[in-house]
Amino acid sequence: MKKFILSAVAVLALAVSTFAQDNTYFTKTGHISFFSKSPLENIEAHNRQVTCMLNLNTGEIAFKVLIKSFEFEKALMQEHFNENYMHSEKFPKSTFDGKIVNLKDINFSKEGVYEAKVEGTLEIHGVKKEIKETGKIEVSKGKITTKSVFFVALKDYNIKNDKIENIAENIQITVDVKMEPYKR
Amino acid sequence: MNSWKTRYTFCLFILVFSIPFSGYSQGLLDELEKETEKDAPKREPVSATFKGTRLINGHSVEMPAKGELLFIISHRFGKLSTGFSELFGLDQATIRYGFEYSPTHWLNIGVGRSTYMKTYDGFIKARVLRQSKGKKPIPITMVLLAGSSIHSLKWQDTNRKNYFTSRMDYYYQIMIARKFTDRFSLQFMPSMVHKNLVTRANESNDIFSLGIGGRYKVSNRVAIMAEYHWLVPGQRLPFVNGLQPRSPLALGVDIETGGHIFQLQFTNAQAMFEKGFIAETTGNILKGDIHIGFNITRTFSFRKFEPKKRSKKG
Numbered sequence: 001m002k003k004f005i006l007s008a009v010a011v012l013a014l015a016v017s018t019f020a021q022d023n024t025y026f027t028k029t030g031h032i033s034f035f036s037k038s039p040l041e042n043i044e045a046h047n048r049q050v051t052c053m054l055n056l057n058t059g060e061i062a063f064k065v066l067i068k069s070f071e072f073e074k075a076l077m078q079e080h081f082n083e084n085y086m087h088s089e090k091f092p093k094s095t096f097d098g099k100i101v102n103l104k105d106i107n108f109s110k111e112g113v114y115e116a117k118v119e120g121t122l123e124i125h126g127v128k129k130e131i132k133e134t135g136k137i138e139v140s141k142g143k144i145t146t147k148s149v150f151f152v153a154l155k156d157y158n159i160k161n162d163k164i165e166n167i168a169e170n171i172q173i174t175v176d177v178k179m180e181p182y183k184r
Numbered sequence: 185m186n187s188w189k190t191r192y193t194f195c196l197f198i199l200v201f202s203i204p205f206s207g208y209s210q211g212l213l214d215e216l217e218k219e220t221e222k223d224a225p226k227r228e229p230v231s232a233t234f235k236g237t238r239l240i241n242g243h244s245v246e247m248p249a250k251g252e253l254l255f256i257i258s259h260r261f262g263k264l265s266t267g268f269s270e271l272f273g274l275d276q277a278t279i280r281y282g283f284e285y286s287p288t289h290w291l292n293i294g295v296g297r298s299t300y301m302k303t304y305d306g307f308i309k310a311r312v313l314r315q316s317k318g319k320k321p322i323p324i325t326m327v328l329l330a331g332s333s334i335h336s337l338k339w340q341d342t343n344r345k346n347y348f349t350s351r352m353d354y355y356y357q358i359m360i361a362r363k364f365t366d367r368f369s370l371q372f373m374p375s376m377v378h379k380n381l382v383t384r385a386n387e388s389n390d391i392f393s394l395g396i397g398g399r400y401k402v403s404n405r406v407a408i409m410a411e412y413h414w415l416v417p418g419q420r421l422p423f424v425n426g427l428q429p430r431s432p433l434a435l436g437v438d439i440e441t442g443g444h445i446f447q448l449q450f451t452n453a454q455a456m457f458e459k460g461f462i463a464e465t466t467g468n469i470l471k472g473d474i475h476i477g478f479n480i481t482r483t484f485s486f487r488k489f490e491p492k493k494r495s496k497k498g
Contacts, residue, residue, distance in 0.1 A: 026219065053216045062213035064220060068228070074485040075249030076443060083232050084404040089366060097213040160404075 023056040023108075025144050030177030032065055034152075040166035043077060045070040052177045054144060056108045059100035061118065061146070063177070066093050085159055085167075091126045098122075098131075106137055113138045116146070124157040135175065145178045230315040233325060233363040234371075236445045236481050237284060237292075239397040239411040240434035241453050241461045244371060245327045245361040247284070247292035247309055251486050254284040256296075258456040258479040265472035273475060280456040290314075300455040307331030307355075315362060329357040333459050350381040355458035357395075367401040375413065377463045382422040391463045392416045393431070399438065407438040409447070413462050427466040447479040 030050030036043040049069045054061045067088040072078040082088040098120015100106065106114040116137045121128050135148030151170045154161050161167050234244040237254060248254045258280045262273030270276060282296030282305075292309040313326035332354050339346045354377070361371035373395040382389055397411035411434045415421065421429045436449030452467030454460070454475055467473030 026216075028220070028223075051216055051220050053212050053219070055212055058212075060212040062211070062216045064213070064216055074443075074483075075252060076483050076485070079232055080442070083366075095213060097211060 024182040025054045025056065025179035026182035027052050027177060027179045030063070030175075030179075032063075032177070033174045034070075035172040035174070036168040037172075038166035038168050043072070043167065045072045045078075045081065047071070050175075050177060052146070052179060053182065054146070054179055056144075059103040061096070061098055061100060061120070063096040063175075064093055065095070067091065085161075086125055091124075094122075094124045096120055096122050100137075108139055108144065111139050111141075118148070122152075124152065125159050127157040129156055143178055143180055146175065147177075148175045149173070226318055227316045227320055227322075228318045230317060230325075230363050233315065233361050233369045234399055235407060235438045235440050236447060236479070238447065238479055238481075239371065239399075240409050240436045240447065240449045240479075241411060241432060241451060241456060242373065242375075242395065242397070242413070242458065243307075243309065243327075243329055243357065243359065244397070245311070245325045245359050247311065247327070248286045248483065250286050250289040252286060253484045253486060254282075254294075255482045255484065256280075256282045256284065256479055258282070258477065260451070260454050260456065260475040260477035262475065263467060263472065264474045264476070278454055278456070296457060298456055298460070300457075300460050301335040302337055303333050303335045303455075303457065303460070305331060305333035305457040305459075323362060325359075325361045325363075327359040327361075329355075329359065329458075331355050331458060333457050352380050353459040353463075354378040354380075355462070357458065368398070370396070370398045372396055373413075375458065375462055377459050379422055379459065379463060384423070386420055387422040388420040389422075391421060391429075392419060393462050405440045407440075409436040409438055409449070410434070411436075415462075422463070424464045424466050429463060430465050430468060432461045432465040433469060443483045445479075445481040447481075449477050449479075450474050451477060 028051050029048060030052045031046065031048050032050045033044065033046045047065055047070045049066065051064045052062065067086045068082060070078070070081065072081065098118050100116050101119050102117045106116060114137045116135050117132070118135060119130070119132045122131045133148055133150045135146055138145040138147065150173055152173055153170050155169070161169065234246045237244060237246050237248065238256070260278050262270055262276030264272045266273050278299045280296050280298040282294055284292055284294035286292045290311040293307070294309070295304070295306045297304050307329060308331070309327055309329050311325065311327045313322055313324060315325045316322045332352060334351050336351065355375060357373050357375040359371055359373045361369060363369045375393050375395060377391040379389050379391070393413040393415050395411070395413040397409070399407045399409050401407045413432050415429060415431045423429070430452065432451060432453035434449050434451035434453065436447055439446040452469045452473050452475070453465040454467070455464060467475070
């Protein structure tokens, strides 16, 4: 009897542990871009080195972006972005730490596209702010892609917008991150 | 029932259940941080030691990014000491127009034309070291500069044989700079100017100077600049229109607005290329031989927008 309980516990533990492993998804090559539209010029930048982790069991989701990895059309834009706006020496990264709140509406084991509501803390330029946004979760071929488009107001994150260069007050952020099962 | 067996079962039970959940005791963001920290830290270049490719009169270690073209208009008014009849120098002006282009990220070439002695100039600038942080950091940026200038004035003495090479001068400079803080950068630049033709036989053709320059950023867009080329004493400096050359000093302000950099300055030098301002500055600051001037730099980008795609291996 003891032996049976023991082995049952062992099997259960093994199952739980593999289950837990399979249920974290991860990438280092996610894509986040932003777009600023203004009468003077449009500014666009891409970062394809976004790291992201998603826990399917708890719905926890975390992003990390290195500010210096954003690439611009013009080298000067990139320099100004890092030097004058984001102060990336002082604030090298931006993070999001949050949760999918409607986890029950998403079936990760079935292929398809699901609406996701996400809440959490977005940190940009050293300023943390609670945000609520919606996005899409696409389950396809063992991979999970999260997509979202939302706006960030510069003043919320203490980013000074001098009137000299026309930069939009609200910057459009596009998230497109494809994750694979995480192997610890 | 054996008590050690119960304890064993209990321990095992605790052990196996604690493994899969250990990951959740901390936030997912912490775990993400841990995972990304595994990547080896990269060497990262320090950018924007100075705002412009010129400190004031002379070059800085900065050069346009690959594929970018700079257009520079520089302007020096006359001497303040000329007084009211010349409106303190504003009636006179010398100008230099120049283009600078970087075919690759470490190399820069430029050409210019100055009203000062109707001079054409050209230079090559190569970066051999770039100040970097992270893995195997580099403390300084080092840039080599070599250039030549050709004046196109009419010959003063047409009775003698005048060679084309007599119009030519050369200059060489090593620039060593360090960005100490976000605000403060310093540059050290020894130079040599070679004049092919000097007026008198006892004058040296080679002129050596030790330069120092710096900037202090007072805000995101405004910086205070200073530049000085110390003519090494003991040289038989070639005279300019009968005057002894003096070491050029310049003080200025840089103002950056998007694709433009405005540089306003006060200097005793009038020329805006190396042979001119290092070897032929005669203005005496103490007597008010100060020129107000400005440089305007405009950047044009010809690079196609193709963000790097990272390899899947990552």
